[in-house]
Amino acid sequence: MTARGIAILGSTGSIGTTALRVVERQPERFRVAALTAHANGALLREQVQQFRPGFVGLVEPGADADPQWCTGPDCLTQAALREDVDVVVNAVVGSVGLDATLAALECGKRVALANKESLVMGGHLVTAAARRGGGEIVPVDSEHSAVLQCIAGRPGAEVRRIILTASGGPFREWSREQLRHATLADALRHPTWSMGKKITVDSATLANKALEVIEAHFLFGLPYDRIDVVVHPQSIVHSFVEFVDGSVLAQLGVPSMELPVLYALTHPDRIADGGIPPFDPVRASPLAFETVRMDDFPALRLGVEAGRAGGAHPAIFNAANEQAVAIFLAGRIGFTEIADAIEGALNSLAGMPSDTREALHAADAAARRAVRDRFGC
Numbered sequence: 001m002t003a004r005g006i007a008i009l010g011s012t013g014s015i016g017t018t019a020l021r022v023v024e025r026q027p028e029r030f031r032v033a034a035l036t037a038h039a040n041g042a043l044l045r046e047q048v049q050q051f052r053p054g055f056v057g058l059v060e061p062g063a064d065a066d067p068q069w070c071t072g073p074d075c076l077t078q079a080a081l082r083e084d085v086d087v088v089v090n091a092v093v094g095s096v097g098l099d100a101t102l103a104a105l106e107c108g109k110r111v112a113l114a115n116k117e118s119l120v121m122g123g124h125l126v127t128a129a130a131r132r133g134g135g136e137i138v139p140v141d142s143e144h145s146a147v148l149q150c151i152a153g154r155p156g157a158e159v160r161r162i163i164l165t166a167s168g169g170p171f172r173e174w175s176r177e178q179l180r181h182a183t184l185a186d187a188l189r190h191p192t193w194s195m196g197k198k199i200t201v202d203s204a205t206l207a208n209k210a211l212e213v214i215e216a217h218f219l220f221g222l223p224y225d226r227i228d229v230v231v232h233p234q235s236i237v238h239s240f241v242e243f244v245d246g247s248v249l250a251q252l253g254v255p256s257m258e259l260p261v262l263y264a265l266t267h268p269d270r271i272a273d274g275g276i277p278p279f280d281p282v283r284a285s286p287l288a289f290e291t292v293r294m295d296d297f298p299a300l301r302l303g304v305e306a307g308r309a310g311g312a313h314p315a316i317f318n319a320a321n322e323q324a325v326a327i328f329l330a331g332r333i334g335f336t337e338i339a340d341a342i343e344g345a346l347n348s349l350a351g352m353p354s355d356t357r358e359a360l361h362a363a364d365a366a367a368r369r370a371v372r373d374r375f376g377c
Contacts, residue, residue, distance in 0.1 A: 005033035015091035034079035076100040105135030112264035114140035123218035145260035146238035146251035163240040165232035182335040210303020231290040312354035312363035319367035320345035
């Protein structure tokens with residue numbers, strides 16, 4: 001068996017480090033061919049020493065960068081295009097991941113996609129690139145991985161709807177009045193998952209679930225009225241698929257990202273892996289499901305509406321959210337102002353073109369400016 005070359009974009013983040021643990025346990029199947037990180041040069045250096053990739057990139061180099069490394073945003077695309085790379089794990093956060101996704105798919109590579117922004121910003125461009133180049137998108141998000149496993153090759157005509165689960169985040173039981181006084185520390189206290197700060201805040205606002213709904217639309221070719229969301233605090237059921245005959249399949253598992261990462265690398269096959277703990281249904285019980293409080297978490301509604309509107313709206317939603325979360329993380333705005341900023345950007349920038357990669361980047365930049373101007377940043 002020849003080991004497949006893996007490029008991990010965003011190797012120092014939560015998904016990137018998870019992917020490295022998975023790859024490390026399967027040396028006969030996978031080898032690390034390329035690693036890139038955003039800014040954590042110290043951790044990247046440790047990873048390089050351990051895995052000895054042929055290519056190393058750092059998007060924002062600092063004093064801890066090695067002069068032999070590739071630097072700047074283009075290093076993501078360079079890593080994805082290498083001939084010794086068979087699978088690109090795109091685990092970067094933000095719109096910077098779009099170009100590498102497009103490049104890899106155009107070259108016929110498998111993209112294990114954890115970068116939500118690629119599909120949210122440019123789903124039509126991404127799917128077209130996959131068709132032209134023969135590339136393959138396999139989702140890494142636990143929810144979309146669950147849907148993929150439940151569908152198991154069945155035609156889309158047999159699927160009535162999919163139901164994505166949401167943990168509800170740290171504010172699941174908070175009132176609207178309490179949310180107005182939520183602090184950054186409160187928002188980062190996720191009850192089930194350990195993630196980066198930006199994604200953790202997105203989980204708290206439910207913007208993350210809006211991004212996943214848009215992703216599901218492009219991944220599985222379903223209209224938005226056949227994609228639902230339900231709150232599931234235990235994070236054991238990762239998604240449901242309801243078929244036209246009324247049967248419902250669900251994918252269950254402990255809340256560990258190692259399973260969807262492994263499946264993205266091996267799909268459609270399954271392999272033994274000692275890193276995933278066995279499932280104990282008794283210990284996992286009871287399982288509860290709740291209606292999403294859309295009025296109290298408007299970011300979800302705004303994102304789904306942006307997806308329905310199409311065009312540049314999803315890119316504007318994504319960029320406005322990214323910028324607003326960055327300002328929230330800096331302590332300059334309140335928690336509920338994130339959704340207010342998103343709505344303002346969507347209202348002011350409606351109608352921007354979206355037919356090219358350049359147009360999407362322009363919409364992204366305009367949304368960020370609108371949010372910064374709103375808060376005087």
